[in-house]
Amino acid sequence: MTNDKNELIDEAIVIYFKAPYSFTGEDVVEFQCHGGLIVSSMIVDEVIKLGASIAKPGEFSKRAVLNDRIDLSQAEAISKLIVAKSQDAVKIVAKQLKGSLSIYVDEIRDELIEILAFIEVNIDYAEEDLPEDLSNQIIFKLENIKNLLYKSLEASRSREGLMDGFKVSIIGKPNVGKSTLLNSLLEYDRAIISDIAGTTRDTIEESLRVGTHLVKIVDTAGIRESDERIEQIGIKRTLLSADESEIIIAVFDASCELDDNDDEIVTILNKFSESKSIIVVINKCDSKNINFNKKRLESLNPIEVSFKNSTNEIIDALKVILDNQDFDNDLILISKRQVDAVSAAYDYIVDSLDNLSQDELELFAYNINDAINSISLITKSFQRDEILDKMFSSFCLGK
Numbered sequence: 001m002t003n004d005k006n007e008l009i010d011e012a013i014v015i016y017f018k019a020p021y022s023f024t025g026e027d028v029v030e031f032q033c034h035g036g037l038i039v040s041s042m043i044v045d046e047v048i049k050l051g052a053s054i055a056k057p058g059e060f061s062k063r064a065v066l067n068d069r070i071d072l073s074q075a076e077a078i079s080k081l082i083v084a085k086s087q088d089a090v091k092i093v094a095k096q097l098k099g100s101l102s103i104y105v106d107e108i109r110d111e112l113i114e115i116l117a118f119i120e121v122n123i124d125y126a127e128e129d130l131p132e133d134l135s136n137q138i139i140f141k142l143e144n145i146k147n148l149l150y151k152s153l154e155a156s157r158s159r160e161g162l163m164d165g166f167k168v169s170i171i172g173k174p175n176v177g178k179s180t181l182l183n184s185l186l187e188y189d190r191a192i193i194s195d196i197a198g199t200t201r202d203t204i205e206e207s208l209r210v211g212t213h214l215v216k217i218v219d220t221a222g223i224r225e226s227d228e229r230i231e232q233i234g235i236k237r238t239l240l241s242a243d244e245s246e247i248i249i250a251v252f253d254a255s256c257e258l259d260d261n262d263d264e265i266v267t268i269l270n271k272f273s274e275s276k277s278i279i280v281v282i283n284k285c286d287s288k289n290i291n292f293n294k295k296r297l298e299s300l301n302p303i304e305v306s307f308k309n310s311t312n313e314i315i316d317a318l319k320v321i322l323d324n325q326d327f328d329n330d331l332i333l334i335s336k337r338q339v340d341a342v343s344a345a346y347d348y349i350v351d352s353l354d355n356l357s358q359d360e361l362e363l364f365a366y367n368i369n370d371a372i373n374s375i376s377l378i379t380k381s382f383q384r385d386e387i388l389d390k391m392f393s394s395f396c397l398g399k
Contacts, residue, residue, distance in 0.1 A: 071379040073101045073338070080163070080334050087212040088162040088325070092332045101338070104152070104331055105379045108145055108345075109372060115141060116368045123361050135356065142353055149346040155330035156339055161246050162325060163334055165207060165214035168318070169241045171268065172251035173223055173261035177283040181251060182206070182219040184311045210315060213322040218245070223264055242268060247277045247321060249314065254304070255287035258296055269300065277321045281305060281314060337377075344374040 048054070061075040070078075077097040084090045095101075115138050122134075161167060170178045186206055204219040218241050221234030242248055250265055252258070269278055280300040294302075303313050333339045352367035 071102050072377075073105070073379050074099065076335055076338070077101075085165060085207075086162075086209075086214040088214075089164075092162055093334060096334060100331060101333075102379050104148075105375055108148065108375055111141055111145055112368055112372045112375070116365060116372065119361055119365045119368065123365065139353065139356065142349055142356075146346060146349045146353070149342055149349065152331045152333060153339065153342055153346065156333040156342075159325060159330070159332055161215075162332065165216045166247060166322060166325075167241075167245040168215050168217045168247040168249060169238075169245040170217065170219050170249045170251060171223060171238060171242055172265060173253075173259075174221075176251045176253040178251050179204075179219050181249070181281070181283070181311065181314070182217060185217060185315070210322055211319045213319075213325075215247075215318065215322070223261060223268075239268070242272065245276065247279065247318065248272060249279045249281060250300075251281050251283055252297060252302070253284055254282050254292045254294075255284040257291045258293055266297075266300075279303065279314065279317050279321075341374050341377040345371045348374060 044054075058075075058079070061070070061078050064070045065072060065075050074097055077093045081090065081093045081097065084093055118134065118138065170181055172178050182204065185208055205216055208215050208217050220238035220241050223235055223238055248269065250269055252262060252265070269280070272278065278300070280297060280302040282294065282297065282302045282304045284306055285304040286306045303317060305311065305313055333342060348367045348371035352364050352371065355361075355363040355367060
């Protein structure tokens, strides 16, 4: 500890205890370990009495935005970085903090402002329809912008788990070992295990770290034909959970024959085969049952395990899927606010192309203006003076 810091601590003690006190190096360590929080609190109270104020949540980032040191997207990245729960999230947020989203938004804004400037000049000064060559250029630019917006929206939605954790649903008929699998993955008894079919009536969700990734793993009610009302509600929630998941783990029981309920599970897997990653698991493979027909599941490339012994193969399969979630070349939006802004801009671009095709230039200009305002919400507000700058620099009006 430097002498300056020692002197500050000495002064703090003098202020609060009204008596001089001199610290040695060992005393400083003792002070920091045992009395630091109390004295720090007393110091804060004293400086507040002298006119200082406690910083409000986000105040320093807000000041940075107001002073044009960072934009809104970078401020949002700071907030997300603090609460990031995985290395994936940190990498995505760090890219945005460095300005990747800012550059993306600025480039689109500039293109749209230039298009709007062209149109407003034509509306104000031309007596004829928009020249065909100019119209084609504008359509070409807008189609490129539309594709960029669509790509970022799809990348963000499909990789939502990189930020908040990938959702993994465990499905199967009752008593195949879904809850046992959840407990084994978590390494503690989170779900109730029973030989009675239909024990799990609702979804149970817990977080789990797999390598550098965060997953939210969900144990679900067993899928089967049932007349019991509460169980039917649980099964509906199972299907909803599977639909909302990025990864599905389907469990089958090798200790009994495959039946109609298993066939229903296979039907569900076929439905999601192109949109989700699927891991098929045959549990209780240490069973001596000779009636279980493995060939019916061969096309699903099942993993054969016994949850009572090890779930390492399932963890490895999850890790392979998660490690293949490449996002280095995609721009990922990190909040609902950003997604909503890009989605609105995309819709306005679609509408503008429709109006342009019908030579409705006033409506077209209105759509482009709305698109600019929407995309600008991500980083900064849109100023109408920017159009004038484009108009005068590009067209030299008044000459």
